[in-house]
Amino acid sequence: MQGGPKYSTKTRIGNWNEDLELTRIQDNNYRAKKEDGSLPFAKTISKYQQSYRQVPWTHSPDGNLRWNDYIMVQNQKTDGWLVMDIGGKVQNVDEGFTVTSTGAGQNPGPMTRSVFKVVKEANPNDLFMQDQFVRYGQYLRLEANPYLYRKRLLLQSAKQSSAVCAPLSLNQVAYVSAARQNADSLWVLEHIDPQVRFEMQGEIVRAGEPVLLKHVTTCVYLGADPAFKVKNDFGQENEVHCFNHSSNNKTQQLALEKDGRLTIDVTTKLQLAQNIFCLHTAPDASYARSFEELAQFDGQEFMKNLKSRIALNSFGIKVVQRIFQEMDKGDHCLDVDDFRWGLLDYGTEISKEDAVELQKLYPGGAGKVHYVNFINALKVSKEGM
Numbered sequence: 001m002q003g004g005p006k007y008s009t010k011t012r013i014g015n016w017n018e019d020l021e022l023t024r025i026q027d028n029n030y031r032a033k034k035e036d037g038s039l040p041f042a043k044t045i046s047k048y049q050q051s052y053r054q055v056p057w058t059h060s061p062d063g064n065l066r067w068n069d070y071i072m073v074q075n076q077k078t079d080g081w082l083v084m085d086i087g088g089k090v091q092n093v094d095e096g097f098t099v100t101s102t103g104a105g106q107n108p109g110p111m112t113r114s115v116f117k118v119v120k121e122a123n124p125n126d127l128f129m130q131d132q133f134v135r136y137g138q139y140l141r142l143e144a145n146p147y148l149y150r151k152r153l154l155l156q157s158a159k160q161s162s163a164v165c166a167p168l169s170l171n172q173v174a175y176v177s178a179a180r181q182n183a184d185s186l187w188v189l190e191h192i193d194p195q196v197r198f199e200m201q202g203e204i205v206r207a208g209e210p211v212l213l214k215h216v217t218t219c220v221y222l223g224a225d226p227a228f229k230v231k232n233d234f235g236q237e238n239e240v241h242c243f244n245h246s247s248n249n250k251t252q253q254l255a256l257e258k259d260g261r262l263t264i265d266v267t268t269k270l271q272l273a274q275n276i277f278c279l280h281t282a283p284d285a286s287y288a289r290s291f292e293e294l295a296q297f298d299g300q301e302f303m304k305n306l307k308s309r310i311a312l313n314s315f316g317i318k319v320v321q322r323i324f325q326e327m328d329k330g331d332h333c334l335d336v337d338d339f340r341w342g343l344l345d346y347g348t349e350i351s352k353e354d355a356v357e358l359q360k361l362y363p364g365g366a367g368k369v370h371y372v373n374f375i376n377a378l379k380v381s382k383e384g385m
Contacts, residue, residue, distance in 0.1 A: 020093030047142075050112065051086070051234075052349065055145050057110035057287040065134040065205045065279060067120045070145060070288075072110065072280045075224040076210060077273035078238045079104040083113045084176050085232055086149055092163045095178040099155065101224040102238035110287055112148040116155070118279070119143050121186060128202065134189070137201040139216065141185050144176055147291060151178035154185040157215045157222075157242045168228040172220055172242035186216035192276055194269065207281040212271055215242050223274040245274035299361050301355060307378055309348050317378055320346050324371040332372045339371065 058069040064070070073082040080102035096278035108114045120129075121139035128135055144153035153176040158164050160172040177185075190212040191200040205211060213222040220242040228239035246269040280287055310316045323342045327334055334342065336355045343350055350358075355369070362377065364370035 006171075042044045048258070050148070051084075052108075052111045053115070053147060053351070055110055055115050055147050055291055056289060057115060057282040059282040059285045059288045060207050063207050063281075065118065065207050065281070066132050067118060067134060067135075069117050069118050069281060070110075071118060071207070072114055073116060073142075073279050074278045074280060075101050075240075075274070076276040076278070078102075078226045079226045080106055080224070080238060081108060082116070082240065082277075083108060083112055083234075083237070084144055084148060084153070085113065085234065088232055090164075090175045090177075091167075091171060093158070093173075093175060093177060093179075095151070096156075096175045097149075097153070097177070097190060098230070099174055099176055099240045100230050100231070100232070101240055102237055103235075104226070110282070112145060115145045116142040118144060133204045135202050135204055136189050136191055136211075139186050139188055141181070142187060142213075149178065154181065155187070156185040157218065157220070158184055159218055163350055166228075166239055166241040168230065168239050169225065169241055169243070171223075172215075172218060172223055174240050174242050183217045186212050187222070188216055190214055192271060205279070208278050210278055212275055213277055218242065220244055221275040222277065223273050243274075245272040246270065247272060299357065302357075305375060306348070306350070310346070317375065320378075321371075321375045324375070327373070331364070331368075333368040333370050335368050339369045342371075 008061050056065075056070055058071065060069065074080070075082065078101040083100055083102055085098045086101065088098035090098060102108060117132055119141040121140045121141055122129065126138055128138065134140065142155040144155075146152070155174065156177050157172055157174045160170075165171065165174055166173045166374075189205055191197045192210050192212055212218070215222065221244055222240070223243050223245055224238050224240045225243075225245070226238050228241075230239050248269070310320060316382060320343065323345055324339075327338055329375065336352065336359055336367055339358070340352065340355045342348060358374065359367065359369045362370045362373040364373075
């Protein structure tokens with residue numbers, strides 16, 4: 001208990017060679033993953049990059065919806081926009097990915113995760129099959145824009161069951177899937193007022209007009225509810241599902257029965273704001289430019305947009321500068337990945353392609369960005385607003 005050999009602090013005890021070898025292997029693995037982009041933060045940035053690319057958004061000069069228009073879909077209750085998450089898998093669904101609604105006032109803009117295509121579905125009973133306009137009562141499919149995923153994705157739903165249901169509300173699930181085209185991806189637009197719904201069949205749908213999206217197979221309306229919050233890589237969003245959020249309207253039913261105006265064909269229940277959507281087209285033609293044109297890098301425009309995403313005051317720029325300084329190794333330069341990670345630490349994400357273009361504008365050596373020159377340019381860009 002007392003005495004015994006005494007060792008200095010530099011004496012190694014035990015199988016220290018294995019520890020050194022393990023450290024060397026971990027270091028080599030880290031470098032290999034960093035080079036091939038398989039680090040967790042690199043995967044997250046890659047996912048952001050894929051989901052936030054700007055894509056064409058159709059502009060309708062006369063305000064009418066047409067087939068093959070690229071649109072954005074807004075929910076009335078959440079005041080958010082339908083978005084897709086190709087990293088969120090739906091349980092028990094082949095190649096099924098989650099669909100959510102952004103938070104109130106959070107407009108993602110025409111990005112790959114928020115733009116859908118309105119596709120016509122052949123129907124022998126449709127009197128307007130040769131028409132270019134989208135009309136109430138017609139079968140349609142909502143297809144994800146082709147820049148989001150390597151396969152064609154369609155907005156779908158499946159009959160509610162214990163195995164396939166919305167994860168939080170347990171309602172009928174809504175998702176996008178690359179599975180083969182079938183009846184689960186068929187939808188129909190209906191007018192929100194049940195008293196004129198039948199008369200509105202065949203009328204042209206206007207962009208931005210409140211509508212109901214009914215799933216043809218199950219006759220259940222698409223909905224979004226802020227009571228069910230979904231946490232994903234993009235923050236906190238709202239669950240999208242299929243459920244008839246309707247009012248009771250018992251007094252109205254009794255009044256119609258008294259007048260003899262209530263039949264089995266006329267529903268009197270109003271759908272609540274959870275089921276009401278607006279299909280929006282672009283406000284002007286500049287949003288409808290080709291994907292290649294939108295992807296072209298404009299340094300001046302990029303700095304203007306980046307400055308608007310950082311706080312519009314010197315304090316926000318100082319925070320970014322302090323983050324870069326903590327990562328600096330003494331040469332006032334950061335490699336492209338560290339530069340992107342520094343901006344992401346502040347809360348602003350840019351793609352690797354954009355970071356490479358910035359490296360060309362503010363070179364700091366091989367594959368490095370001179371962040372001091374970048375910060376100075378950001379300050380000048382801010383003063384020029």
